[in-house]
Amino acid sequence: MNKTFSAALAATLIAGLSGTAFAQTKEVKIGYVTTLTTGGAAIGKPMETAVNLAVEHMGGKMGDFDIKVIFGDDGFKPETGKQVTDKLVKQDNVDFVAGYIWSNVLLASRKSVLDAGKFLISSNAGPSPVAGKLCNENFFSTSWQNDQNPMAMGEVLNQRGVKSLYVMSPNYAAGKNMVTGLERTFKGEILGKDFTKWPGQLDFSAELAKAKASGAEAIFVFYPGKAGGAFVQQYQQAGLKGVMDLYTVFTIDAVSLPRFQKANFEGVLGSFQTMFWSPDMDNEQNKRFVASYKEKTGQYPPHYAAQAYDTMYLIKSAVEASGGDLKNMDAMRAAMKSASFPSVRGEFTYGNNNMPIQNFYLREVVKDDDGDWTTKIVSTVFEKHQDPYAAECPLK
């Protein structure tokens, strides 16, 4: 025991010394905050995989810089997320902070990064304030603003002639945005709405009974992560399939589909959702990403992974434009703003608030040629869609 300890100590010392000796190599440090423990890790792990995959595809380099990614675990809690963000900014002194699955975690952490004058890139969360009044020139998103996917879904519901709807969503920042987004476009009547406790509540018996009693034609829900699986199971057990059609955003995806497939919940096949991306999109960057991700994990990448992969390429475009000086914020900002990196979603542009202006598609859950369950694009719902908060953002 003692020997092992001494050996380990020696190894650490040597590693430490050589680290200082070769400190001349230039390094870009990226702090990546996601959820690596709790049930939320089901989303965080694919993002971690995608980030590592991007580094691998870049050959470990962005321009002349070696890439160093430091992962931080938010533990599914805003307060923990803020703590790890502070640590990344102050102690590790990273050049970029990225990641953030949860809107409430991003809102709690954004100030620590932006006040320190560093770039903040959201790989997922898109709460309304960061797109509107709290927009910042150093904040970029590789995902979407929360309202946009449900806005596309509202449009789909109109097209399909749905007249009455029941709505369920978790009671936190993103949950509220999702419902607001839906209400912006959906023209029918919303017969009832439930905001459920987040993240603790996974038993929806009371809400489903209300939904059924409301007599609505269809039900719209937003339940990311493990809550999505719980919801779909209870929706089936309550016998609502065929009674109230299920329309979802961020609920049935490549995170949950392998589980559903294993348990043979065939009810999700053929269900619809809206999204800015799908694994079957036909462009070079996406094909490479999806193929390598599948090779690594044996599963389709979820959109969270796609966004994380894009985040790394966005940062790469900035580092390459910096002229070898990571203090050159203006050049890096301009490079990112031009959205000139190869994105897995194809071409898009950034709006004044640094949120993507992009297409949204209707996806259907299908079996692929190997019998694996995945999603496939059915139609384009919105072209070059900008979020509704851009006008509130003072940036040009």
Next chain:
Amino acid sequence: MDTTLLFIQTLNGIQLGLLLFLVASGLTLVFGILDFVNLAHGSLYMIGAFVAASLTFVTGNFLIAMILALPVTAAVGYVIERTIIRSLYERDHLDQVLGTFGLILVIDTLAHLIWGPEGIAVPLPDWLNGQVELFTGVVVPTYRLLIIATGLAVAAGLFWLVNYTRLGMLIRAGASNRTMVSALGIDIQMLFALVFALGAVLAGLAGMLVAPITEAAIGMGGDIIITAFVVIIIGGIGSMKGAFIAALIVGLIDTLGRSFLDDLFKLVMSTEAAESSAPAVSAMLVYILMALVLAFKPSGLFPPKVR
């Protein structure tokens, strides 16, 4: 108010209450008799869920998996008691909280290593996956009825065990006066290990029952353990009867709050205000009840006699 909906929601409340009772009964036994604060009780709930979920895919049937998983959780509980918990009995409550909190982290990470982060969806046999029409207009998922039936059967079994068996007599005696029990020559160590394993089985059973509803997931214990503590505080620590009644009260308050509070609020405030305040207030209701109980009856509604 719609009476059919009220009836269905009451059933939902009872079902939630019975699940809570399964978790709280073990917790109250361990807290009441062993005088041990076990935060990791929720981890046993999670272990039950994961073991049953894995066995469902091995055996191809959820019910067989559940029957096989029960002795496994008992064994896990027994081993945890022997190896870790035992050395914490003599420490004060704060040390026990710290120790068992550490245990939660270890068990969560182990589950992460064994089963991966994504959790397991548990398929039910077809006959359990449907719905039953109790009477006209009242249609409930069959599986929820199974939970209610199991919960009531276990409650009856525990009632018999605690009131009419020698082990139950020792348990009651242990809850009232631990020192006296050991002074009378009872092998208190064995009693403790048995009680802990019993608690583990009860928590594990609750986890197994909930797995087909919410999936087996990491950290699922944390979602229920706080409410289970609220239940035993309201019911009186160490009291099985208290745990049963308090669990039903909490289950009903929670479910009915979620169901009808927004409609009630809409009578006195704007729709928008009601929609955002109702979920917050309904989440608080059980804590308000706990605060009231602590204020007026600090030892709970049904404290065990003579502590």
